Amino acid sequence: xxxxxxxxxxxxxxxxxxxxxxxxxxxxxxxxxxxxxxKLHAAMRYAxxxxxxxxxxxxxxxxxxxxxxxxxxxxRAACALEMIHVYSLVHDDMPCMDDDALRRGKPTVHxxxxxxxxxxxxxxxxxxxxxxxxxxxAIPPGRQMAMVRLLAQASGSSGMCGGQAIDLDSVGLSLSxxxxxxxxxxxxxxxxxxxxILGALAGxxxxxxxxxxxxxxxxxxxxxxxxxxxxxxxxxxxxxxGKTAGKDAAANKPTYVSILGLEPSKALAEQLRCDAxxxxxxxxxxxxxLRELADLVVQRKA
Amino acid sequence: xxxxxxxxxxxxxxxxxxxxxxxxxxxxxxxxxxxxxxKLHAAMRYAxxxxxxxxxxxxxxxxxxxxxxxxxxxxRAACALEMIHVYSLVHDDMPCMDDDALRRGKPTVHxxxxxxxxxxxxxxxxxxxxxxxxxxxAIPPGRQMAMVRLLAQASGSSGMCGGQAIDLDSVGLSLSxxxxxxxxxxxxxxxxxxxxILGALAGxxxxxxxxxxxxxxxxxxxxxxxxxxxxxxxxxxxxxxGKTAGKDAAANKPTYVSILGLEPSKALAEQLRCDAxxxxxxxxxxxxxLRELADLVVQRKA
Numbered sequence: 001x002x003x004x005x006x007x008x009x010x011x012x013x014x015x016x017x018x019x020x021x022x023x024x025x026x027x028x029x030x031x032x033x034x035x036x037x038x039k040l041h042a043a044m045r046y047a048x049x050x051x052x053x054x055x056x057x058x059x060x061x062x063x064x065x066x067x068x069x070x071x072x073x074x075x076r077a078a079c080a081l082e083m084i085h086v087y088s089l090v091h092d093d094m095p096c097m098d099d100d101a102l103r104r105g106k107p108t109v110h111x112x113x114x115x116x117x118x119x120x121x122x123x124x125x126x127x128x129x130x131x132x133x134x135x136x137x138a139i140p141p142g143r144q145m146a147m148v149r150l151l152a153q154a155s156g157s158s159g160m161c162g163g164q165a166i167d168l169d170s171v172g173l174s175l176s177x178x179x180x181x182x183x184x185x186x187x188x189x190x191x192x193x194x195x196x197i198l199g200a201l202a203g204x205x206x207x208x209x210x211x212x213x214x215x216x217x218x219x220x221x222x223x224x225x226x227x228x229x230x231x232x233x234x235x236x237x238x239x240x241x242g243k244t245a246g247k248d249a250a251a252n253k254p255t256y257v258s259i260l261g262l263e264p265s266k267a268l269a270e271q272l273r274c275d276a277x278x279x280x281x282x283x284x285x286x287x288x289x290l291r292e293l294a295d296l297v298v299q300r301k302a
Numbered sequence: 303x304x305x306x307x308x309x310x311x312x313x314x315x316x317x318x319x320x321x322x323x324x325x326x327x328x329x330x331x332x333x334x335x336x337x338x339x340x341k342l343h344a345a346m347r348y349a350x351x352x353x354x355x356x357x358x359x360x361x362x363x364x365x366x367x368x369x370x371x372x373x374x375x376x377x378r379a380a381c382a383l384e385m386i387h388v389y390s391l392v393h394d395d396m397p398c399m400d401d402d403a404l405r406r407g408k409p410t411v412h413x414x415x416x417x418x419x420x421x422x423x424x425x426x427x428x429x430x431x432x433x434x435x436x437x438x439x440a441i442p443p444g445r446q447m448a449m450v451r452l453l454a455q456a457s458g459s460s461g462m463c464g465g466q467a468i469d470l471d472s473v474g475l476s477l478s479x480x481x482x483x484x485x486x487x488x489x490x491x492x493x494x495x496x497x498x499i500l501g502a503l504a505g506x507x508x509x510x511x512x513x514x515x516x517x518x519x520x521x522x523x524x525x526x527x528x529x530x531x532x533x534x535x536x537x538x539x540x541x542x543x544g545k546t547a548g549k550d551a552a553a554n555k556p557t558y559v560s561i562l563g564l565e566p567s568k569a570l571a572e573q574l575r576c577d578a579x580x581x582x583x584x585x586x587x588x589x590x591x592l593r594e595l596a597d598l599v600v601q602r603k604a
Binding site: 031035036037039040041044087088091094096097114115116117119120122123124126127128130131134135140141142144145148149151152153155156157158159161162164165166168169 | 393416430437454459
């Protein structure tokens with residue numbers, strides 16, 4: 001497989017080409033709807049295909065470009081991360097969690113199908129993420145094993161699921177800025193960090209200095225992502241977001257906006273964007289896509 | 303790590319020692335209740351510890367003994383399988399699925415805690431299964447990768463989750479014996495087969511002939527397990543089973559007993575026990591524990 005390097009493309013063209021490539025790869029890494037059980041596979045495809053900003057896959061691809069990673073290994077890592085992310089959305093939208101009817105501009109899975117199917121879609125997407133990461137044969141098994149380990153750790157109770165649990169328990173509570181940050185570092189930060197590191201690992205074994213730089217970048221981008229999410233939740237409408245706006249305030253959930261206020265939250269996001277750029281300094285021009293993604297995360301409108 | 307060989311123990315003593323060892327390993331492979339998030343970790347421990355027959359771990363250990371497998375790798379495989387199994391029970395018991403209040407003689411997780419926590423417990427246990435399988439360093443990474451791949455495939459939409467989906471869709475339908483068998487091969491068979499093969503892989507790379515024998519054994523034991531489950535569901539009481547008895551008939555679910563009748567189902571289970579023994583013939587005395595487990599599966603009373 002050839003390595004992925006795209007110096008000639010504008011960021012917009014690169015993003016569009018990458019999103020199209022990820023969509024096509026996701027399509028191939030899911031069982032077809034005519035494979036038994038039909039309904040489950042159709043619902044998995046409904047949940048995963050045809051929507052979403054694909055932020056995590058974009059981070060995988062950008063980090064892969066930094067180390068000229070193998071294209072097949074990158075595609076698997078990007079799709080595995082998106083599967084974990086989407087399974088968490090499907091479960092999070094269920095009546096016993098956020099009880100949300102709209103996601104990516106479409107009815108949520110339990111609305112379009114039923115609750116039992118939504119539960120199984122999430123469960124099966126998690127398994128499928130590990131399946132496609134484990135089935136690849138493009139890189140040495142020791143490094144592949146490290147990628148599986150990282151994805152599993154980032155997904156579980158000391159990562160994404162743990163953040164969800166803290167989020168649930170914090171409804172109606174008054175969190176400190178530090179507690180809010182800790183919650184988001186688990187809930188969204190762990191998986192965004194995994195995206196950056198998995199993309200890099202698809203290229204090579206990481207030196208401690210590389211790891212430290214990428215960690216600092218991922219931490220800044222992960223927090224910026226959440227701060228901007230909170231700003232958008234408070235300022236944008238549902239049609240623009242493709243999901244229910246204002247729901248955090250309605251659910252009495254602590255957010256950056258509720259703790260810091262709107263303008264200081266925007267300033268914090270801009271500061272984190274600068275931190276992300278600074279963390280990439282050692283990589284020079286090769287980190288261009290990662291820089292552009294930090295800008296995108298902070299400057300997006302949805 | 304020393305290999306596991308236990309020729310001197312009676313089956314009862316071996317089983318008891320193995321169950322105790324698995325309980326202790328599960329305890330170590332779960333985050334403590336005082337690690338944040340406390341409630342999620344406490345609920346994960348509630349779901350996983352202190353109950354269950356540990357059939358899948360016993361199969362892992364018995365298959366490992368056949369090839370004198372590494373003890374540390376076996377413990378990880380056994381616990382990973384039990385985590386996948388228990389996560390599926392936690393989700394299966396939820397109101398949108400079987401809506402069951404009793405499991406292993408205790409209130410189910412969504413009853414003892416709440417639905418959102420039960421959802422996250424299942425999600426996090428699945429991640430934890432892959433984490434502990436991926437964290438081990440006792441065997442070559444290529445073989446370890448094969449174990450992760452097998453567990454992921456057996457758990458997902460072409461394995462356990464797929465079987466659950468078919469099961470849900472078959473309520474009230476009249477299935478043929480062949481359709482019922484196909485459903486159970488996914489729903490419970492895939493994970494029982496994974497237990498046998500993972501245990502063996504913890505010992506060595508498998509020759510095709512070994513794989514074929516173990517596959518035949520696992521297929522027979524897996525089906526026998528389900529046939530006996532159906533017999534017990536129709537004949538035993540809830541106190542003996544530690545879960546709600548008679549619920550398949552109450553839910554109008556097709557079972558071996560409803561399709562074949564009670565006595566022919568018992569005869570089928572005995573036939574499958576003999577098939578399992580026959581499949582082990584090439585291994586001679588070293589397969590003793592696997593033979594004893596086939597007997598246990600068929601002759602159990604709960």
